[in-house]
Amino acid sequence: MQRIYFDNAATTALDTEVLQAMMPYLTDHFGNASSTHSYGREARMAIEKARKSAAQIFNTKPGEIFFTSCGTESSNTAIQSAVRDLGCRHIISSAIEHHATLHTVQFLASQNACRLSYVKLTHNGHIDLVDLERLLSVSDEKCLVTLMHANNEIGNLTDIESVGLLCKKYQAIFHTDAVQTVGHFPIDLQKINAHFLSASAHKFHGPKGSGLLYINQHTTAKPHIIGGAQERNMRAGTENVANIVGFGRALEQATLHMTEHTTYIQTLKTEMLRLLAEQLPDVGFHGDTSENSLYTVLNASFPINDQTEMLSINLDVAGICISGGSACSSGAEGGSHVIRAVYPHENRVPIRFSFSKHNTLDEVEQVVRKISSIL
Secondary structure, three states, rough: OEEEEOOOOOOOOOOOHHHHHOOOOOOOOOOOOOOOOOHHHHHHHHHHHHHHHHHHHOOOOOOHEEOOOOOHHHHHHHHHHHHEEEEEOOOEEEEOOOOOHHHHHHHHHHEEEEEEOOEEOOOOOEEEEEHHHHHHHHHHOEEEOOOOOOOOOOOEEHHHHHHHHHHHHHHOEEEEEEEOOOEOOOOOOOOOOOOOOEHHHOOOOOOOOOOOEEEEEOOOOOOOOOOOOOHHHHHOOOOOHHHHHHHHHHHHHHHHHHHHHHHHHHHHOOOHHHHHHHHHHOEEEEEEOOOOEOOOEEEEEEOHHHHOHHHHHHHOOOOOOOOOOOOOOOOOOOHHHHHHHOOOOOEEEEEEEEOOOOHHHHHHHHHHHHHHHHH
């Protein structure tokens, strides 16, 4: 059975070119980058090449780029450093953040390390920038604003340039989780006034276990992992050279082909939306499906019944990989916290389709036909 993979927001397939770039550092060039001999120098040069490449793409300095194990580690480092090292006693976030952020800020609040506020959301799940400014203006404590660039479930894009300007106006620290947008949208760190930015390679056809954290040079942060001088004293532990090389190559390839991939993948999303709406009159869509959203993500919703509650399982049996589950509007554990936050009174089944350059229009048509036959 030929499988169809529409869960690219969860992870993407590793590009062949990226694997080829990584292989020498898994075999011949296996040195420890902290060693001073030739094997170590080879590894060190590879890491610094990837760092310089990422810095150039983000329009920043190599000294502001730090490699981590994943986006979750990057976000944890940024948020905890803002509270521990930068004196932030009030965190402003949203109820629809990725759990890497949401659980971290909730933990810090539970330990009385800070006060936590959630910015209001618009009817379709965008950050209410007016409410964000209100929260900043009335706070008498130093604030950390941590908001994701794009939501991983409903695809909404946040205007992080405007958020950055508000943070600058009120002297707040700004962290953005850009895991879903790095490699998919151009990001100029000189324009967004961020102190921290998180990224992860496996969202744009790089290796799993390879993350990045941008720390503005004027931000005095301390390491999250202690015990060594790696990453210029910001992250102890022997560097994963092959994965760092993979991050660099994946980001280069994604940037080089960004325009063509954006145009192509957007056609897949647009056609999926059109066909679902045409063939299934009871279908709805979560979030903002306009241009102000991720071109890789479409979140559809269906009325709850025996067929829709089993839809993701039946699609999996048919070889179609998607992300889905019940919204659990009763507030019980399980389901999507994002859907509950944006649509608290809705009782429907959400299904997320997420696309990549490897998908085709024929696959879109096959999936819609299969859903129609099931429902």
